[in-house]
Amino acid sequence: MITMQELESGKTLAEVQGMTEELGRTLARVAGEELVAGRLEAAREMLEGLAVTNPHDPAAWTMLACVERRRGKILAARVCAETAYRLSPDDAQVRLVRAEVLLCTPDERPRAAAELAELRSAPGEVAARAQALLTALGE
Numbered sequence: 255m256i257t258m259q260e261l262e263s264g265k266t267l268a269e270v271q272g273m274t275e276e277l278g279r280t281l282a283r284v285a286g287e288e289l290v291a292g293r294l295e296a297a298r299e300m301l302e303g304l305a306v307t308n309p310h311d312p313a314a315w316t317m318l319a320c321v322e323r324r325r326g327k328i329l330a331a332r333v334c335a336e337t338a339y340r341l342s343p344d345d346a347q348v349r350l351v352r353a354e355v356l357l358c359t360p361d362e363r364p365r366a367a368a369e370l371a372e373l374r375s376a377p378g379e380v381a382a383r384a385q386a387l388l389t390a391l392g393e
Contacts, residue, residue, distance in 0.1 A: 282313060289321055297321050305334075312342035316351045323355055331355045346376035350383060357387070367393055 281300055288297035298321045304314035315338035322331035335352040342348050350373055356366035371393070373384035 282317065285317060289317065289324070294321055294325050298325070309337075310341060312338040312345060312348050315341065316348050319351050319355055323358060328355070328358045331358070346373060346380040349373060350376075350380050353384070354387070357391075363391070367391055 281304055285297045285300035285304070288294075288300065298318070301314055301318040301321060304311065305318055308314065315334045319331045319334035319338060322328075322334055332355050335348075335355040338345075338348045339352045349369055353366040353369040353373070356362040356369070367388065370384040370388050370391075374381055374388070376384065
């Protein structure tokens, strides 16, 4: 059980519980496999656990945004994507997922398109995905 003193010290629940980075990465990998397999509830539960135990990890928030978008929970996806972006605004994958979530809201599509245009020069798969989305938008 986490104490008030530990909370006040700024420790995360993961740190208090002794959760290793390796265990966190393994849980994220399994959650990703659940997401790919379409088992969204299982993925959501794992990723919510990761986000709660280490709220400073943008990867958990980014993956959770993907899950919520696929579940049709656009507001929840937006909150998760924005949280990830605030934690890691220069991360190309975080920016891509945020743009994908923004595309779900018609008023935000111009912002999403602008972000995707910038991501065309990102490394690897991010650039390819950004270009594919821009092409689908007719840009």
